[in-house]
Structures are given as structure tokens and as C-alpha cells.
Amino acid sequence: MTAIDFTLPSKKFKDKTTVFAVGTVVVALCCIYTNFNPLAFFMEFHNVRDLLGEMLPPNYRTLTDDPSTGYAILQTLCMAFLGSLYGGIIAVIIAFLAASNTMPLKSVRMIARFTLSFLRVIPIVVVILIFVIAVGPSTFAGMLALVIVTIGNFGKLFTEIIENVESPPAEAIYSVGASRMQVIRYSIIPQILPTLIANMLFAFDVNIRSAIALGIFGGGGIGFKLQLAKSVLHYKDVAAIVSLIIIMVILTEKISDYLRRKILGEGKLK
Amino acid sequence: MIEVKNLTKSLPNGRKLLDGISFKVKKGEFVGILGPSGAGKTLTLRCLNGLLKPDSGSVIIKSENSQPLDICKIDKRELRRVRQKIGVIFQGYHLVKRLSALENVMIGRLGQISTWRSMFYGFTDAEAEEALKALDQVKMSQMAGMQTGSLSGGEMQRVSIARAIFQSPTLLLADEPISNLDPSNAKTIMKMIKPLSELMPVVGVFHQPEMTAKYCTRVIAIKEGKLIYDGDPKLSNKRLEEIYGEELELIEQQEHMIPVTAK
Amino acid sequence: MPPKKFSFKRYRKFILPLIILLAVTEATAIVCGATFGKLSDGIFNGLAFLGNMYPPDWSAFPEMLEPALQSIIIAFLGTVFGTIISVVFALLAANNLANPWVRNITRVFIAIERSIPEIIILILLVAAFGLGAMPGVVALSIGCIGMLGKLLADIIEEIDPLMIEAIESVGGNKIQVIIFGVLPQIMPNLISYALFRFEINIRLSVLLGAVGAGGVGYELEYSFGMLQYHRAFTAVIIIIAMVFGTERLSYFLRKKVKTEGALT
Ligand SMILES: Nc1ncnc2c1ncn2[C@@H]1O[C@H](COP(=O)(O)OP(=O)(O)OP(=O)(O)O)[C@@H](O)[C@H]1O
Numbered sequence: 079m080t081a082i083d084f085t086l087p088s089k090k091f092k093d094k095t096t097v098f099a100v101g102t103v104v105v106a107l108c109c110i111y112t113n114f115n116p117l118a119f120f121m122e123f124h125n126v127r128d129l130l131g132e133m134l135p136p137n138y139r140t141l142t143d144d145p146s147t148g149y150a151i152l153q154t155l156c157m158a159f160l161g162s163l164y165g166g167i168i169a170v171i172i173a174f175l176a177a178s179n180t181m182p183l184k185s186v187r188m189i190a191r192f193t194l195s196f197l198r199v200i201p202i203v204v205v206i207l208i209f210v211i212a213v214g215p216s217t218f219a220g221m222l223a224l225v226i227v228t229i230g231n232f233g234k235l236f237t238e239i240i241e242n243v244e245s246p247p248a249e250a251i252y253s254v255g256a257s258r259m260q261v262i263r264y265s266i267i268p269q270i271l272p273t274l275i276a277n278m279l280f281a282f283d284v285n286i287r288s289a290i291a292l293g294i295f296g297g298g299g300i301g302f303k304l305q306l307a308k309s310v311l312h313y314k315d316v317a318a319i320v321s322l323i324i325i326m327v328i329l330t331e332k333i334s335d336y337l338r339r340k341i342l343g344e345g346k347l348k
Numbered sequence: 349m350i351e352v353k354n355l356t357k358s359l360p361n362g363r364k365l366l367d368g369i370s371f372k373v374k375k376g377e378f379v380g381i382l383g384p385s386g387a388g389k390t391l392t393l394r395c396l397n398g399l400l401k402p403d404s405g406s407v408i409i410k411s412e413n414s415q416p417l418d419i420c421k422i423d424k425r426e427l428r429r430v431r432q433k434i435g436v437i438f439q440g441y442h443l444v445k446r447l448s449a450l451e452n453v454m455i456g457r458l459g460q461i462s463t464w465r466s467m468f469y470g471f472t473d474a475e476a477e478e479a480l481k482a483l484d485q486v487k488m489s490q491m492a493g494m495q496t497g498s499l500s501g502g503e504m505q506r507v508s509i510a511r512a513i514f515q516s517p518t519l520l521l522a523d524e525p526i527s528n529l530d531p532s533n534a535k536t537i538m539k540m541i542k543p544l545s546e547l548m549p550v551v552g553v554f555h556q557p558e559m560t561a562k563y564c565t566r567v568i569a570i571k572e573g574k575l576i577y578d579g580d581p582k583l584s585n586k587r588l589e590e591i592y593g594e595e596l597e598l599i600e601q602q603e604h605m606i607p608v609t610a611k
Numbered sequence: 612m613p614p615k616k617f618s619f620k621r622y623r624k625f626i627l628p629l630i631i632l633l634a635v636t637e638a639t640a641i642v643c644g645a646t647f648g649k650l651s652d653g654i655f656n657g658l659a660f661l662g663n664m665y666p667p668d669w670s671a672f673p674e675m676l677e678p679a680l681q682s683i684i685i686a687f688l689g690t691v692f693g694t695i696i697s698v699v700f701a702l703l704a705a706n707n708l709a710n711p712w713v714r715n716i717t718r719v720f721i722a723i724e725r726s727i728p729e730i731i732i733l734i735l736l737v738a739a740f741g742l743g744a745m746p747g748v749v750a751l752s753i754g755c756i757g758m759l760g761k762l763l764a765d766i767i768e769e770i771d772p773l774m775i776e777a778i779e780s781v782g783g784n785k786i787q788v789i790i791f792g793v794l795p796q797i798m799p800n801l802i803s804y805a806l807f808r809f810e811i812n813i814r815l816s817v818l819l820g821a822v823g824a825g826g827v828g829y830e831l832e833y834s835f836g837m838l839q840y841h842r843a844f845t846a847v848i849i850i851i852a853m854v855f856g857t858e859r860l861s862y863f864l865r866k867k868v869k870t871e872g873a874l875t
């Protein structure tokens with residue numbers, strides 16, 4: 079009989095227990111180092127209970143008493159919208175400069191690619207802190223931060239989408255004597271457009287959430303209101319704002335989901 | 349007129365894909381290229397259009413009112429100008445799947461309109477009518493508005509033929525234009541291409557010797573990158589055996605089928 | 612299908628959506644105070660400010676290493692505990708394992724968690740527990756449930772039902788079904804999702820630090836607050852190195868799992 083390649087159960091068991099043991103020890107060490115006791119969360123759960131007690135019932139009066147809350151929601155939405163739109167458009171432009179089938183010059187491609195991968199690794203906190211100082215704490219600063227973050231998150235993806243477009247149609251268009259611009263217009267754009275729009279809608283979803291975090295660091299909008307209510311310990315107001323945020327996120331997600339399905343699904347057999 | 353001289357092309361590992369191919373096609377001729385799969389027929393056609401640069405050799409195009417040009421040596425701008433008048437029917441159709449059939453046909457004229465105009469889809473209604481006529485010639489006008497991604501293989505093939513016709517070329521290169529068509533449609537296409545050869549040189553790759561015998565004015569055979577036959581379209585069984593190897597019986601069976609395909 | 616008319620007329624149907632888009636953009640721009648002039652000014656001010664931050668204050672580098680390590684460990688612990696909790700939730704949310712009532716309730720819970728931004732969970736936890744590593748780890752763990760729970764539950768639901776039946780048919784109980792049938796099946800996906808989540812958690816742990824959970828995020832916020840921009844620049848460099856490093860690491864490990872592991 080030839081040797082069959084399989085691991086004996088006893089060895090497999092040993093391997094698995096080793097991995098498990100090492101993993102547990104590492105996690106335990108990490109817990110000790112940071113002074114984090116997983117059980118403490120449950121032992122001190124009364125803290126959570128106390129907080130909930132303070133938060134409930136939510137004080138929805140704050141929303142009607144203070145009309146700027148509604149405006150803050152609008153600001154957050156606008157911030158996310160503009161951030162996704164401008165960021166998405168700039169990302170598409172850079173992606174066209176970075177894709178090998180649209181940009182013949184290697185030097186330009188390298189620069190565009192470097193820009194994208196650099197923007198990718200900058201966390202949003204860094205960006206917002208910089209813009210808050212550069213243009214002052216405002217919705218405008220939040221929007222600029224979202225523009226930068228959107229370019230970083232989606233630029234590389236867009237480049238890949240452009241590069242993965244089928245190449246034979248482009249060849250056929252070249253064969254009738256067309257220029258590169260015409261190939262982009264008639265072969266690449268029609269093929270990538272629905273995917274790009276769907277991804278921009280997705281970017282909007284992501285940016286809504288980020289926009290809330292931005293508010294806390296001076297980016298304006300509902301996040302700022304939340305931070306304010308928390309800093310003066312009005313937890314019932316906090317609860318009202320949080321529930322409002324959840325509703326806003328769910329609603330925008332549903333809308334963008336619907337639009338996305340409509341855009342991607344057109345002309346397909348059901 | 350198009351003249352091919354001594355085309356060679358090899359892979360980096362030294363394998364010769366094209367090995368000294370030379371032939372000449374004049375106006376009024378309909379030349380069929382035969383050869384087994386992987387012989388280098390598609391590569392040859394790609395060289396004729398400048399989509400592929402051969403390692404050595406030349407492709408010279410002469411038209412009535414201009415100087416002879418060597419496609420392999422001219423610059424990009426010039427190449428684009430020459431290509432406007434070369435119609436190519438690709439083996440894999442090469443259609444833009446998200447555009448409609450009519451739009452795909454219109455693409456044939458892209459080289460001839462200005463880049464700026466084309467950015468805004470600047471085709472005129474008259475051009476659309478003409479494109480529709482081209483589609484009608486291949487019996488596809490009914491499906492003009494459909495996205496090509498949802499067409500069948502034969503329908504896509506006919507759209508790509510219409511694209512080449514609409515381009516109103518002065519040289520037509522067709523790579524297996526009837527490979528995916530039913531016998532009746534294949535006949536329509538052959539009957540359509542044949543008279544075109546009165547106006548321009550036509551070069552077509554085929555896998556149907558009975559078709560080339562019936563419609564072509566001359567036949568070229570390529571095998572393993574070499575030109576092994578150039579002459580009368582009616583091939584003897586011995587010739588066919590030479591071209592396709594030991595599979596003569598299969599060819600004979602196909603010949604039985606001639607009445608079905610060619611009637 | 613009759614062909615559409617050509618030339619510019621074909622753009623008619625795009626006019627209305629385009630006008631709407633432009634109007635919405637204009638309106639939102641007013642709300643954000645983002646006129647075009649301001650927009651480019653803003654970007655250039657940002658860049659100019661970056662120039663001002665140069666050079667980094669390297670003397671602060673050694674004292675930031677420990678906070679950086681803390682941030683990484685918080686992200687790591689958050690990912691580990693979060694993945695474990697997510698697997699439990701995924702098992703409860705899969706229709707081929709859990710009973711319909713449990714499944715639907717779990718699914719709703721997962722959906723709600725998904726729509727709460729992590730930052731809110733963190734703020735509330737900081738409010739409840741005070742500053743420290745605990746609210747950070749717990750917030751990151753809870754944050755995992757929405758994403759990993761949903762993805763894993765979907766994968767578990769796609770497991771071949773015959774396989775589960777096969778184990779049940781030899782007398783295996785639910786736990787054995789899960790250990791021998793479900794877990795090996797989802798393991799490659801589980802690992803690659805967890806690694807992906809680790810990347811997200813690294814970024815989040817910086818963010819969390821900035822609202823008070825400690826770590827390098829706190830150093831960053833503190834330096835900005837104290838107007839010590841050169842020191843802040845050092846923190847930025849460390850953060851970028853952290854994010855870049857984890858991204859490479861996770862890419863490397865994911866590729867390894869993909870080539871080794873079965874299925875997808
Ligand atoms: N891009 C390429 N890189 C490497 N080899 C190639 C390339 N294109 C074609 N070849 C090789 O060149 C040879 C000739 O290819 P060609 O496409 O011309 O064949 P063909 O005669 O058209 O065959 P068929 O009848 O199947 O279409 C084949 O062996 C193919 O493998």
C-alpha cells in the first residue's frame with residue numbers, strides 16, 4: 079500500500095490543543111497587560127444598569143424644544159452626501175489615472191497609485207483633527223475629512239474595477255481607428271458606470287456612520303449634539319439622539335439599498 | 349490592395365507562431381484562409397490591422413488615391429487613420445456588452461468622427477438610420493435596442509458583422525464570421541460578404557472548406573505558422589489531408605453535409 | 612424594440628436626474644458652507660497645515676511606543692472576544708441550527724447593532740465604566756457582532772444540509788454538529804473575516820483612544836489639544852505605521868489561509 083497523506087487523529091488533537099493553549103496564554107497575557115478583566119464587565123454590570131436607568135425614558139422633548147437638533151441631523155446627512163459625492167468623483171478621477179488600461183504613462187500611474195495607498199492608511203481621526211485646526215470646527219471640516227477618507231477607501235477599489243473591465247471590446251474599438259478617449263467613453267465607462275454608482279451609494283452608507291464620529295471631534299452635525307448632551311450629563315437627551323441616529327442610519331441604508339438594487343438589476347432576467 | 353511580406357512572430361521562448369507568411373490580396377478577390385486550430389490565422393489577421401506588431405516583415409496597404417503604407421512602420425496617428433478604413437470582424441465578437449446592438453454598430457464609425465463630438469454621442473440620426481440598415485442586412489434590425497450582453501452567440505456575431513459593414517471599409521478582415529451561425533444565416537452572411545469583394549479586398553478565416561470552395565476566389569492555407577498553400581479554392585482531398593492532418597474522413601463527412609449547408 | 616433616436620435628444624431623460632442632483636448638491640453645499648472657493652481653500656489649508664507640522668518631534672517617539680502597543684492589544688482583544696461572541700450569535704441566527712423564534716430575534720438584534728455606529732457604543736460605555744481599556748475592548752467586541760455575526764450566519768446557512776443530517780444520523784447532538792460539521796466548514800471564512808475586522812479595529816482603537824480609552828489615539832488628541840503639532844505628527848506617523856503594518860499582515864495571513872483552506 080502506498081502511504082496516504084493524512085494526519086493521525088492523535089497528532090491533530092495535539093496540534094489543535096497546542097494552538098488553543100498558546101492562543102489562550104497570549105490572550106491572557108494581553109488581558110493582564112492592559113488590566114482588562116473580561117469577567118469584570120459582568121461583575122460591574124450594575125454600571126451599565128445605572129446608565130440605562132439614567133437614560134430611560136429618552137427625553138424626546140429635547141428634539142422639539144431645540145430645533146437645531148433637526149438641523150444637526152440635516153447637517154450630518156449633507157456632510158455624508160457631499161463627502162461621498164466629491165470624494166467619489168475625485169476617487170474615480172484618480173482611479174482613471176492609476177489604471178493601466180486608461181493611463182499609458184507609467185510615471186503618472188505610479189504617482190496616482192502612491193497617492194491612493196497613502197490616503198488609504200490614514201485613519202479618519204487624524205484627518206478630522208487636521209482639518210478642524212486648518213478650517214475651524216464646522217460641518218465644512220467634517221465634509222473635507224469625509225472627502226479624503228472616501229478617496230482612500232474607494233480609490234483602490236475603483237482602480238481595480240477599471241482594470242478588470244473586459245479588454246476585447248476595447249480592442250475592437252481601437253481597430254476602427256478610435257482614440258484612447260473614445261475607448262474610455264464607449265467601452266470602459268458603460269461597463270463600469272453601474273458598479274461605480276452602486277459603490278458611491280455604499281460610500282454614503284459608510285460616511286453617515288463616520289460623520290457621526292466626526293461630530294465628536296469638531297466636525298459638526300448630530301455627533302456634536304450628542305457630545306454636547308453627554309458632556310453636560312443629560313443622558314435622557316443622549317438616549318433620544320441615539321435613537322434618532324439609529325433611525326437615520328437604518329432609513330438611509332434602506333434607501334441606498336433600494337437604489338443600488340435598481341441600478342445594478344436593470345435589464346437583467348429575474 | 350494589401351500585400352503581406354515575410355511576416356514572422358515568435359514567443360520569447362523561441363517558439364515560432366508565424367514563420368515567413370507572404371501573400372497578396374487585390375480588389376475583387378475574396379480570399380479564404382484555412383488551417384487547423386492554433387495555426388496562426390488569427391495572429392495573421394491581427395498583423396494586417398496593426399493590432400499586433402510582427403517581429404519582422406511588412407504589411408503594405410495600397411489604395412487608389414494614396415501612397416502605399418507599411419502598417420508595421422507608421423506612427424500611431426497614421427495607424428489610426430488607416431484603421432478607419434479597415435473593417436474587422438473578430439473571432440470573439442468583441443462587443444461592449446452594456447451598450448445596445450445599434451450603439452455597438454455605431455462604434456464602427458468612431459474613428460471617423462471627431463473625438464469631442466463622440467464624447468457626447470454625437471452620431472446623427474442619418475447615421476443611426478444607416479446603422480439600422482446594416483443591422484437589417486444581417487437580419488438583426490428587430491433587436492437593435494437590446495443590450496448585446498443578453499444576445500445569443502450567433503446574434504452577437506451578426507452584430508459584429510454589421511459593425512464592420514457600417515464602418516464602410518476599403519479592406520475587410522473577417523475572422524470566422526460564420527462560426528456560430530445556423531446554415532441559413534451562414535449562407536446569408538456569405539452571400540453578403542461575397543459582393544463586397546467587388547469593392548474591396550476581403551480576407552476571411554474559415555473552418556468550412558466547402559464554404560470557401562463555394563464563395564471564395566482564392567484560398568490560403570496556414571499550418572504551424574507557415575503558408576502551405578495559395579491557390580484555387582477547390583481543394584482536393586489530398587490537399588485537405590495535408591492541411592488538416594489525418595482527419596480526412598471527418599472532412600468527407602462534412603462534404604456529405606454540403607447540400608444541407610450550401611443549398 | 613424600436614431603436615432610440617440619436618444625437619442630443621437621447622440625453623433628455625438624463626436632464627431631470629442631473630438637475631435634481633445639482634440642486635441637492637447645491638443645497639447640501641449651502642448647509643455645509645462648502646462653496647467651491649472654500650473647498651479648494653480648505654484642502655490647501657489642510658495641506659499647508661501638514662507642512663507646518665513637519666518635522667516630527669522624535670523625542671516623543673519612545674514615550675508613544677507603549678500607548679501604541681496598548682492600542683494594538685485593545686484591537687487584538689476586541690477582535691478575539693468579538694469573533695467568539697459573533698460565532699455564538701451566528702449560530703443562533705442560522706436557520707438550519709436555531710429554531711425560528713431564536714433566529715429571528717437574533718437577526719433583528721444583529722441588524723440593530725449594525726446600524727449603531729461604534730463610536731456611540733464607546734461613548735456610552737465610557738460613560739458607564741469610566742476611562743480605561745475595558746470600555747474599549749468591550750465596544751470593539753460588540754462592534755464585531757453586527758458585521759461578523761451577519762456574514763458568518765449567512766455562510767452557516769449555506770452549509771449543505773445533508774452534512775448536518777449525516778452527523779445527526781449517527782446520533783450526534785447539536786454540539787457535535789457544530790464542532791464537527793459547522794466550525795470546520797466556516798473556519799477559512801471565519802479567519803479571513805476576523806483578520807479583516809482586525810484591520811478595522813486597529814483604526815477604531817485609535818478613534819476610541821481619542822475619546823478617552825487611552826492608547827496612541829489619546830496621545831494624538833492630547834498633542835493636538837496642547838497645540839504640540841510636532842509631537843502630534845510623531846503620533847500620526849506611528850498610527851500610519853500601525854495601520855499599514857496590520858494591513859500587510861492581514862493580507863499575508865489571509866492569502867495563506869486562502870491557499871491552504873478549503874472553499875472560497
Ligand atoms: N497572446 C498570445 N500569447 C502567446 N501565444 C499566443 C497568443 N496568441 C496566440 N498565441 C498562440 O499562437 C498560436 C496561433 O494562434 P491563433 O489565434 O492565430 O490560432 P488560429 O489559427 O486563429 O486558431 P483557431 O482556428 O482556433 O482560431 C496558438 O498556438 C496560440 O497558442
Ligand SMILES: [Mg+2]
Nearest residue numbers: 389390439523
Ligand atoms: Mg482564430
